[in-house]
Amino acid sequence: MKTIGGFFELEMNPYRGELHSSAAALTSGRACLAWILSVVKPTRVYIPDYCCRAVSETLSESGVESCSYGIDANFRPLLDKSPQAEELFLYVNYFGIHTSVVRDLESRWSGRLILDNTQAFFEIPRAGSWAFNSARKFFGVPDGAYLYGASLPSAELPSKSELRWDHLIKRHLGRQDGAYREFLENEALVTAKLYGMSPLSRCLLGGVDYTAVARRRRENFAIFRDELGAWNELEIGCPADAVPFCYPLLLDHELNRTVLARRGIFIPTFWPELIRGKTETGTEFEQALAHRLLPLPVDHRYDSTDCRIVIQAIHELLK
Numbered sequence: 001m002k003t004i005g006g007f008f009e010l011e012m013n014p015y016r017g018e019l020h021s022s023a024a025a026l027t028s029g030r031a032c033l034a035w036i037l038s039v040v041k042p043t044r045v046y047i048p049d050y051c052c053r054a055v056s057e058t059l060s061e062s063g064v065e066s067c068s069y070g071i072d073a074n075f076r077p078l079l080d081k082s083p084q085a086e087e088l089f090l091y092v093n094y095f096g097i098h099t100s101v102v103r104d105l106e107s108r109w110s111g112r113l114i115l116d117n118t119q120a121f122f123e124i125p126r127a128g129s130w131a132f133n134s135a136r137k138f139f140g141v142p143d144g145a146y147l148y149g150a151s152l153p154s155a156e157l158p159s160k161s162e163l164r165w166d167h168l169i170k171r172h173l174g175r176q177d178g179a180y181r182e183f184l185e186n187e188a189l190v191t192a193k194l195y196g197m198s199p200l201s202r203c204l205l206g207g208v209d210y211t212a213v214a215r216r217r218r219e220n221f222a223i224f225r226d227e228l229g230a231w232n233e234l235e236i237g238c239p240a241d242a243v244p245f246c247y248p249l250l251l252d253h254e255l256n257r258t259v260l261a262r263r264g265i266f267i268p269t270f271w272p273e274l275i276r277g278k279t280e281t282g283t284e285f286e287q288a289l290a291h292r293l294l295p296l297p298v299d300h301r302y303d304s305t306d307c308r309i310v311i312q313a314i315h316e317l318l319k
């Protein structure tokens with residue numbers, strides 16, 4: 001029943017429509033991956049060494065064997081054989097800019113490919129490819145991921161009612177008190193279990209101006225590339241049809257992230273477990289990425305003034 005009168009609900013942008021309207025809306029990237037595994041039942045999945053632990057954990061929780069592969073300096077898979085009929089191959093579209101690698105893999109292994117677009121929210125995969133993204137990596141939402149593939153959950157799935165959003169509102173108001181703890185508490189509630197995306201996330205994602213967000217991400221990426229490209233060991237650009245996740249800066253030495261954090265600039269590590277686990281798996285290049293890569297934020301919260309603050313701080317540390 002629609003209530004009439006009384007105090008107002010949270011004011012939201014009008015619903016324009018979701019970017020991934022033909023995909024299934026689930027709670028997390030891991031839930032999408034677990035669904036794919038439950039449908040395909042592969043004997044083995046190839047996954048990159050340079051990857052988040054969430055992927056290998058979802059495979060082991062699903063009882064599926066994994067086999068790791070390396071990547072070269074152009075982020076192309078190093079693999080001497082193709083996946084067999086009952087196997088799947090997972091590729092991460094690193095930083096959302098490796099469209100040409102993705103297109104190549106799609107044309108070679110379409111039905112056996114899983115595109116992990118957790119860093120490429122704007123990517124729409126070719127029909128028939130398995131693919132998923134993760135909305136929390138791009139927008140201030142409590143949960144959410146979109147799943148593409150040959151077989152999607154048929155009915156609307158229930159969502160997880162315990163999810164929190166206080167941390168999002170506090171960030172919006174510029175309040176830090178307890179926000180990070182509350183963010184972590186919500187992160188712990190977003191799991192690989194098969195839940196639908198929460199109604200709040202759907203509503204928020206339906207109000208995003210995706211054209212403006214994509215434009216701002218590309219503009220910020222270009223500023224970082226122009227100002228820091230000379231120091232970057234990666235030869236990268238952003239293809240015209242891609243929307244970057246971050247500007248990946250690989251310096252020839254490790255920069256002290258704590259110094260940047262003291263200036264209010266928070267740069268994550270992809271992925272801490274590759275260092276802390278001391279597994280030291282992967283090639284020299286992958287270890288360099290794990291230790292030295294600075295994924296600089298390019299998202300729509302920031303403009304050229306913000307980018308220049310980051311650039312200035314890095315220049316000072318490079319002196």
Ligand SMILES: Cc1ncc(COP(=O)(O)O)c(C=O)c1O
Nearest residue numbers: 028029030052054092116118134
């Ligand atoms: C490469 C990659 N794949 C998958 C995931 C899982 O995404 P989600 O947290 O939405 O389950 C992550 C999470 O950080 C990730 O970095």
